[in-house]
Amino acid sequence: MGEKDQYKNRIELLQGTLDMLILQTLQWGPQHGYGIVQALRLRSGDVLQVETGSLYPALHRLERQDWVQSEWKQSESKQRARYYRITAKGKKQLASDLGRWERIVEAVGSVMYVKLKESES
Amino acid sequence: MKWGFGFLRRKRELQEEIDAHLQMAIADRVERGETAEKARQAASREFGNILLVQDVTRDMWGQAWLEQLGRDIGYALRQLRKSPGFTITATAMLAVAICANSTIFSWIDGTMLRPIPGARDTGDLVTLQRGERNFSPTPPFSYIDYRDLRDQNHTFAGMLAYHNDWIALTGGAQPERVYIANVSANFFNVLGIKPVLGRFFLPDEESRAVPNVILGYSLWKTRYAKDPQIVGKSIEVSRHPLTVIGVAPEGFVGAAPGLRDDLWVTLDPLGNDVWRMTHRDSDWLIVIGRLRPGVSRGQAAQDLDTVMHHLVVAYPDQHLGDNRITLDPMWRSPFGANGYMAATLPILLAFAAVVLLLTCANVATLTLVRFVSRRRELAIRQSLGANRMQLVRQMMTEGVALSSIAGGMALVLTSWTSKTFAWFFPANAAPLVLNGTMDHRVMIGIAVSSLLAGMLCGALPAWRSSHAPANEVLKAESASVSGGSRNRKLLNGLVVAQIALSLPLLLCSGLFLRTLRNLADANPGFEQDHVLTASVGLNIAGYSNDEAQLIRHKILDRVSALPGVEVAALTDWIPMTLIQKRNDAYPEGYVPRPHESLLVENAEVGPRYFESLHIPILEGREFTLNDDEKAPRVIIVDQTAARHYWPGQDPLGKRLRVWGSLHTVVGVAKNSTHTFVNESPEPMVYINYLQHPGYETMVQVKTAGNPVDMEPSVEQAIHGIDARLPVFDVRSMRESTQMASTFAVIESTLAGMFALIGLVLAVTGIYGVVAYRTQMRTHEIGIRMALGASRVDVLRLVLSQGLWLTGIGLALGLAFALGLTRIIVRLLYGIGANDPIIVVSVVMLLGAMSLAACYLPAHRAMRRNPVTAIREL
Numbered sequence: 001m002g003e004k005d006q007y008k009n010r011i012e013l014l015q016g017t018l019d020m021l022i023l024q025t026l027q028w029g030p031q032h033g034y035g036i037v038q039a040l041r042l043r044s045g046d047v048l049q050v051e052t053g054s055l056y057p058a059l060h061r062l063e064r065q066d067w068v069q070s071e072w073k074q075s076e077s078k079q080r081a082r083y084y085r086i087t088a089k090g091k092k093q094l095a096s097d098l099g100r101w102e103r104i105v106e107a108v109g110s111v112m113y114v115k116l117k118e119s120e121s
Numbered sequence: 122m123k124w125g126f127g128f129l130r131r132k133r134e135l136q137e138e139i140d141a142h143l144q145m146a147i148a149d150r151v152e153r154g155e156t157a158e159k160a161r162q163a164a165s166r167e168f169g170n171i172l173l174v175q176d177v178t179r180d181m182w183g184q185a186w187l188e189q190l191g192r193d194i195g196y197a198l199r200q201l202r203k204s205p206g207f208t209i210t211a212t213a214m215l216a217v218a219i220c221a222n223s224t225i226f227s228w229i230d231g232t233m234l235r236p237i238p239g240a241r242d243t244g245d246l247v248t249l250q251r252g253e254r255n256f257s258p259t260p261p262f263s264y265i266d267y268r269d270l271r272d273q274n275h276t277f278a279g280m281l282a283y284h285n286d287w288i289a290l291t292g293g294a295q296p297e298r299v300y301i302a303n304v305s306a307n308f309f310n311v312l313g314i315k316p317v318l319g320r321f322f323l324p325d326e327e328s329r330a331v332p333n334v335i336l337g338y339s340l341w342k343t344r345y346a347k348d349p350q351i352v353g354k355s356i357e358v359s360r361h362p363l364t365v366i367g368v369a370p371e372g373f374v375g376a377a378p379g380l381r382d383d384l385w386v387t388l389d390p391l392g393n394d395v396w397r398m399t400h401r402d403s404d405w406l407i408v409i410g411r412l413r414p415g416v417s418r419g420q421a422a423q424d425l426d427t428v429m430h431h432l433v434v435a436y437p438d439q440h441l442g443d444n445r446i447t448l449d450p451m452w453r454s455p456f457g458a459n460g461y462m463a464a465t466l467p468i469l470l471a472f473a474a475v476v477l478l479l480t481c482a483n484v485a486t487l488t489l490v491r492f493v494s495r496r497r498e499l500a501i502r503q504s505l506g507a508n509r510m511q512l513v514r515q516m517m518t519e520g521v522a523l524s525s526i527a528g529g530m531a532l533v534l535t536s537w538t539s540k541t542f543a544w545f546f547p548a549n550a551a552p553l554v555l556n557g558t559m560d561h562r563v564m565i566g567i568a569v570s571s572l573l574a575g576m577l578c579g580a581l582p583a584w585r586s587s588h589a590p591a592n593e594v595l596k597a598e599s600a601s602v603s604g605g606s607r608n609r610k611l612l613n614g615l616v617v618a619q620i621a622l623s624l625p626l627l628l629c630s631g632l633f634l635r636t637l638r639n640l641a642d643a644n645p646g647f648e649q650d651h652v653l654t655a656s657v658g659l660n661i662a663g664y665s666n667d668e669a670q671l672i673r674h675k676i677l678d679r680v681s682a683l684p685g686v687e688v689a690a691l692t693d694w695i696p697m698t699l700i701q702k703r704n705d706a707y708p709e710g711y712v713p714r715p716h717e718s719l720l721v722e723n724a725e726v727g728p729r730y731f732e733s734l735h736i737p738i739l740e741g742r743e744f745t746l747n748d749d750e751k752a753p754r755v756i757i758v759d760q761t762a763a764r765h766y767w768p769g770q771d772p773l774g775k776r777l778r779v780w781g782s783l784h785t786v787v788g789v790a791k792n793s794t795h796t797f798v799n800e801s802p803e804p805m806v807y808i809n810y811l812q813h814p815g816y817e818t819m820v821q822v823k824t825a826g827n828p829v830d831m832e833p834s835v836e837q838a839i840h841g842i843d844a845r846l847p848v849f850d851v852r853s854m855r856e857s858t859q860m861a862s863t864f865a866v867i868e869s870t871l872a873g874m875f876a877l878i879g880l881v882l883a884v885t886g887i888y889g890v891v892a893y894r895t896q897m898r899t900h901e902i903g904i905r906m907a908l909g910a911s912r913v914d915v916l917r918l919v920l921s922q923g924l925w926l927t928g929i930g931l932a933l934g935l936a937f938a939l940g941l942t943r944i945i946v947r948l949l950y951g952i953g954a955n956d957p958i959i960v961v962s963v964v965m966l967l968g969a970m971s972l973a974a975c976y977l978p979a980h981r982a983m984r985r986n987p988v989t990a991i992r993e994l
Contacts, residue, residue, distance in 0.1 A: 081141040
């Protein structure tokens with residue numbers, strides 16, 4: 001149970017951000033879970049390592065909210081896998097997530113900027 | 122698991138998804154040059170704890186709403202626990218109202234919806250009626266006509282025929298009366314019944330004299346101790362040996378709804394009923410058909426009409442009168458008990474539904490009043506982020522939680538009340554098996570009605586809560602007087618609805634109770650007190666005709682000689698027991714109108730019959746002992762028959778052909794009730810028992826004292842002639858004729874109970890609202906009194922709003938009631954559906970009770986000390 005709770009906390013911390021990242025990844029085309037992990041790692045220059053214990057719950061939650069759809073397909077390497085595709089609703093969500101993200105970055109940035117300035121002077 | 126069937130599939134898919142992930146990770150690593158074994162290890166290390174990943178992922182599947190529901194229910198139960206007074210009152214009221222519905226429904230379920238227990242697809246079965254539609258017809262078909270209809274139609278998958286009767290099982294120490302049916306060979310086949318032992322009848326046994334018998338399950342169990350070797354054994358039925366060839370399955374009791382058969386034989390098992398097997402004018406069979414798939418009742422009736430028309434053309438003399446065929450589904454089949462059920466039970470169910478509606482309105486009032494005191498709590502929840510949807514759901518959940526508990530209680534109650542239906546039926550000669558059933562249909566009914574009730578109770582407060590702006594509520598809390606104008610309107614509406622719904626219940630119960638009294642007071646035209654009847658099973662015990670005749674005379678002699686007996690007479694029929702006999706009668710010189718039925722009610726009665734019942738002979742004379750087998754055939758008709766056959770003429774000396782011989786009318790009896798006090802008079806022909814011994818032998822005794830006291834001595838006198846004589850149905854005329862008012866008793870009992878519940882609910886409803894509102898206005902009233910308003914002013918203030926609501930409720934209720942009474946008009950006797958006295962007294966009763974309910978809080982308000990009242994908020 002303890003380990004499970006740990007996961008839960010991490011999901012909650014990441015929630016919103018991870019959702020946004022997944023939706024953004026799917027913007028480039030349908031992808032399976034393994035593919036999403038790889039894409040995030042590559043794009044972030046090996047900085048973002050998404051844990052499977054966060055990824056799969058997030059994917060299934062996104063599907064329940066109708067932000068993504070899934071279907072079983074063959075990959076290029078003939079491996080049957082579950083592919084997720086972003087829906088119109090998901091795209092809307094992504095846009096609003098992005099807006100919020102930008103505001104937070106701006107807000108946090110301006111706080112940090114002021115602080116930095118203060119400490120400098 | 123908590124997720125149901127889709128869960129397993131999704132679990133498998135998740136496993137597959139994770140497998141695919143690992144396979145792809147391994148493939149990537151192998152591509153980069155790792156060994157297969159190392160790649161597998163690294164990939165699974167990287168992936169982490171698979172089981173845990175599965176577990177947290179599964180948490181995402183639809184658990185959210187379940188958790189939400191769980192939280193809502195928990196919250197609802199906590200809230201209900203917080204106010205036990207409200208919870209107990211509301212639950213009890215809902216439980217009673219749901220139980221009222223489920224009880225009546227269980228009676229419908231046990232009778233109309235289960236017309237032939239054990240039979241397959243009873244919805245495809247229809248009963249055939251011939252000629253004028255009748256509420257309680259006699260068996261309409263002869264054997265040969267039945268065979269032609271069965272073999273020449275194109276719309277039925279099968280068609281069976283039966284004839285109910287009773288007979289004595291002899292061979293034991295005492296003969297035992299059992300109920301038997303003569304059935305066509307395909308009887309069990311058409312119904313879809315399989316034997317538990319042996320076999321049923323074969324087609325070639327149908328019209329031959331084959332002394333075979335099939336036992337009913339309960340007879341096999343009680344009399345033959347479930348003997349597994351019973352098939353092939355011989356049993357004695359009215360002193361004839363019959364061979365048992367099979368045993369019917371448990372629960373199956375024959376094809377007449379509500380009546381029990383104990384055993385079944387073919388149409389003429391002993392070969393002594395050749396007449397009725399070979400004559401087209403001997404109508405003795407009841408016919409049930411199973412429609413072919415896709416055939417409607419209308420098409421089938423048309424098809425049978427065509428066949429019947431050919432028969433009428435070919436044999437006109439055997440088919441006088443109206444021969445149109447009508448079909449009824451089994452739930453309202455006029456043969457058996459369902460015709461009566463269909464006329465009574467659905468109306469009672471409608472009443473019960475009104476009670477439930479009324480209860481919902483009452484509980485909604487309580488919830489609403491409670492809701493006002495909870496507004497602060499709800500407003501805080503709302504400002505803390507609960508959206509309206511959540512609040513609405515919350516209120517609905519509370520309503521449903523309440524009604525679910527009530528539904529559970531109703532379920533327990535109904536399992537008992539469903540069996541009380543049989544209590545209504547007095548002891549009688551018919552093998553009635555009428556009772557309610559508690560099965561899945563009743564449970565679904567309870568679930569649906571409690572769910573609906575819960576939604577109704579919760580919907581109004583929920584609707585209110587979604588409209589209450591949170592900040593206003595929080596701000597205006599101290600100043601709120603009666604919860605805003607919208608709230609007031611809703612409460613007013615609910616009070617008006619309760620009064621309007623209870624008025625029709627009261628009116629109908631008043632009409633039913635009056636009907637019951639009128640029936641009891643009505644003069645049926647014959648003596649009911651000081652008369653005792655006893656049946657002697659001469660016909661069923663296997664005596665020869667001569668023996669039987671001798672025994673009858675002995676019975677008359679012995680019983681007449683008993684001290685306390687004034688007159689004794691023979692008859693084969695007791696009036697007002699729902700039993701009717703009809704026969705074709707052809708008056709000499711009478712030209713029937715086209716399609717006129719010549720069937721006429723008849724009874725075989727012996728000398729002094731009319732004297733024993735105090736029925737006056739208006740012209741001519743009664744039968745005497747001299748009118749025996751050797752004397753000329755004589756007959757007595759009642760006034761209606763005399764007027765019908767010989768209008769404006771002297772009926773005495775006229776002749777009537779019955780059963781192939783001419784009878785001379787020697788007397789005209791005064792009309793008396795045949796079946797129901799409220800029947801329209803039908804012609805009645807009394808046949809002389811001595812010249813045509815009736816099928817039944819009943820001794821009718823006029824006693825000096827209480828007839829019940831004479832029961833043992835009459836029974837002893839008969840057994841003194843032959844101890845083996847079966848004697849049964851020994852009871853007073855008063856008890857026998859109760860059968861005719863059974864349905865009036867059922868109607869008035871239930872309508873009375875429902876009306877009482879309705880009255881209590883309506884009065885407590887208006888009391889609750891007026892009291893609550895007066896309490897809310899304590900402060901205002903205090904100010905008014907301080908400013909000089911007198912106590913009478915206060916009284917008027919409080920009373921006027923209550924009376925205003927009562928007035929509107931009564932007006933609406935009256936309109937509703939006058940519409941509703943139209944559906945019960947057929948069930949009333951001696952009173953109009955809109956009887957002014959009943960209407961006025963019901964309105965006065967409800968008005969007076971409401972006035973009292975409003976007066977109590979008004980009185981309290983008037984007595985308040987203005988100073989303390991002002992201080993109170």
